[in-house]
Amino acid sequence: xxxxxxxxxxxxxxxxxxxxxxxxxxxxxxxxxxxxxxxxxxxxxxxxxxxxxxxxxxxxxxxxxxxxxxxxxxxxxxxxxxxxxxxxxxxxxxxxxxxxxxxxxxxxxxxxxxxxxxxxxxxxxxxxxxxxxxxxxxxxxxxxxxxxxxxxxxxxxxxxxxxxxxxxxxxxxxxxxxxxxxxxxxxxxxxxxxxxxxxxxxxxxxxxxxxxxxxxxxxxxxxxxxxxxxxxxxxxxxxxxxxxxxxxxxxxxxxxxxxxxxxxxxxxxxx
Amino acid sequence: xxxxxxxxxxxxxxxxxxxxxxxxxxxxxxxxxxxxxxxxxxxxxxxxxxxxxxxxxxxxxxxxxxxxxxxxxxxxxxxxxxxxxxxxxxxxxxxxxxxxxxxxxxxxxxxxxxxxxxxxxxxxxxxxxxxxxxxxxxxxxxxxxxxxxxxxxxxxxxxxxxxxxxxxxxxxxxxxxxxxxxxxxxxxxxxxxxxxxxxxxxxxxxxxxxxxxxxxxxxxxxxxxxxxxxxxxxxxxxxxxxxxxxxxxxxxxxxxxxxxxxxxxxxxxxx
Numbered sequence: 001x002x003x004x005x006x007x008x009x010x011x012x013x014x015x016x017x018x019x020x021x022x023x024x025x026x027x028x029x030x031x032x033x034x035x036x037x038x039x040x041x042x043x044x045x046x047x048x049x050x051x052x053x054x055x056x057x058x059x060x061x062x063x064x065x066x067x068x069x070x071x072x073x074x075x076x077x078x079x080x081x082x083x084x085x086x087x088x089x090x091x092x093x094x095x096x097x098x099x100x101x102x103x104x105x106x107x108x109x110x111x112x113x114x115x116x117x118x119x120x121x122x123x124x125x126x127x128x129x130x131x132x133x134x135x136x137x138x139x140x141x142x143x144x145x146x147x148x149x150x151x152x153x154x155x156x157x158x159x160x161x162x163x164x165x166x167x168x169x170x171x172x173x174x175x176x177x178x179x180x181x182x183x184x185x186x187x188x189x190x191x192x193x194x195x196x197x198x199x200x201x202x203x204x205x206x207x208x209x210x211x212x213x214x215x216x217x218x219x220x221x222x223x224x225x226x227x228x229x230x231x232x233x234x235x236x237x238x239x240x241x242x243x244x245x246x247x248x249x250x251x252x253x254x255x256x257x258x259x260x261x262x263x264x265x266x267x268x269x270x271x
Numbered sequence: 272x273x274x275x276x277x278x279x280x281x282x283x284x285x286x287x288x289x290x291x292x293x294x295x296x297x298x299x300x301x302x303x304x305x306x307x308x309x310x311x312x313x314x315x316x317x318x319x320x321x322x323x324x325x326x327x328x329x330x331x332x333x334x335x336x337x338x339x340x341x342x343x344x345x346x347x348x349x350x351x352x353x354x355x356x357x358x359x360x361x362x363x364x365x366x367x368x369x370x371x372x373x374x375x376x377x378x379x380x381x382x383x384x385x386x387x388x389x390x391x392x393x394x395x396x397x398x399x400x401x402x403x404x405x406x407x408x409x410x411x412x413x414x415x416x417x418x419x420x421x422x423x424x425x426x427x428x429x430x431x432x433x434x435x436x437x438x439x440x441x442x443x444x445x446x447x448x449x450x451x452x453x454x455x456x457x458x459x460x461x462x463x464x465x466x467x468x469x470x471x472x473x474x475x476x477x478x479x480x481x482x483x484x485x486x487x488x489x490x491x492x493x494x495x496x497x498x499x500x501x502x503x504x505x506x507x508x509x510x511x512x513x514x515x516x517x518x519x520x521x522x523x524x525x526x527x528x529x530x531x532x533x534x535x536x537x538x539x540x541x542x
Contacts, residue, residue: 248519
């Protein structure tokens with residue numbers, strides 16, 4: 001049966017899409033989501049997470065961990081392999097691997113489910129309240145901050161930083177603000193994976209731009225499907241040692257619901 | 272050359288040991304670290320984490336994630352397979368899989384390194400201060416709390432809970448306290464993996480013993496090698512929805528240093 005033509009996809013959906021291939025799934029990372037010379041980590045994760053969702057036949061990454069073993073390549077095809085570990089009633093566990101130019105870039109492990117099907121024992125929900133933020137127009141577009149690096153991603157992602165946390169001005173390592181797709185494309189669980197790694201490192205609010213902070217490992221827990229609109233975000237670290245930092249993040253949607261948590265361990269590489 | 276006989280190993284070291292086998296590593300999970308009918312998740316992880324450390328030739332799990340795809344079996348051999356993803360200068364990434372009775376129980380992904388070799392850019396370390404606790408003798412042994420379940424693990428792990436967080440008495444979901452091996456065996460990075468999952472679920476402090484809270488996924492970041500002595504611990508959750516909760520934990524050693532962080536997503540299963 002022939003239905004109506006599918007709705008035009010957002011640029012994010014087009015540029016993170018995957019299609020089944022002989023060995024798994026094919027995708028392509030464009031250079032338009034780069035931080036400097038390489039794709040943003042969250043962006044590079046999304047095609048792999050889409051493939052893992054397809055492999056499990058479950059839409060939502062309840063918990064997904066990516067290890068960034070080599071920088072991804074902006075402007076190159078990506079071959080994604082998945083392997084189902086176990087499909088249970090509630091969740092399915094799966095591995096993912098993203099290869100570009102014959103070298104593995106990301107290795108992933110996640111458990112997927114259907115957030116629309118999860119039942120909550122009555123009366124037990126606890127939801128952290130959203131971070132308080134100044135209005136969007138009183139926040140600072142990320143491109144107006146001193147970056148010292150090209151940020152092609154900012155053509156695609158609109159990031160507004162709470163001015164209390166402009167770099168070097170804060171007494172602790174925290175960054176809060178607003179985020180959405182620049183084309184106002186829909187917010188869904190996959191955009192949350194992108195947004196989990198799209199703010200400046202929170203350590204910059206304390207020390208200014210100290211160099212590179214490449215992610216070693218990022219885990220995202222998607223907690224609810226978001227409604228459309230701006231996402232509120234908070235990222236903090238109080239744990240920097242041995243040249244490694246652990247940064248926690250939370251994302252809330254326009255209804256005020258916590259929609260995702262994330263934590264990453266990253267390498268601090270002075271410029 | 273013949274050296275002195277190796278020092279007697281602690282019970283923890285003996286009962287989490289692995290040895291190379293044809294297909295990977297062999298271990299054995301005893302029933303003496305059970306929570307109810309099945310081994311504690313942290314205990315079941317340790318042989319796999321030891322195998323992953325051996326496979327990478329790096330001693331320390333900088334970040335290790337375990338997905339618990341089936342309950343482990345106390346009193347059964349464990350076959351562990353590892354696969355090296357990439358060995359770099361600073362870190363090496365590796366997968367692990369723990370199989371008992373021909374069924375996979377845990378799938379893991381981690382990056383390992385040498386905490387003794389990590390250099391810290393001067394002046395940037397930030398270390399969260401240790402949680403304040405009453406003296407050990409003023410805390411409540413876990414076996415004195417109403418459990419409703421057999422806890423063989425408490426023969427091996429000495430857990431003392433801050434009485435402010437006895438179950439059902441708190442206005443938020445937090446548990447703090449002290450932990451060590453019952454035989455006062457040495458504290459090392461592998462004991463921290465065990466201790467990351469050895470306290471009662473912090474949700475019990477708010478709601479009392481509400482049922483089972485099996486771990487779906489646990490990630491541990493070991494931040495420093497601990498000194499011997501009691502470990503201070505804090506576990507909290509402010510995020511329970513859809514029958515899943517996210518719990519964060521921190522562990523500090525006797526010098527007051529943060530030695531590990533952990534986060535897990537767990538299923539709330541009313542009794």
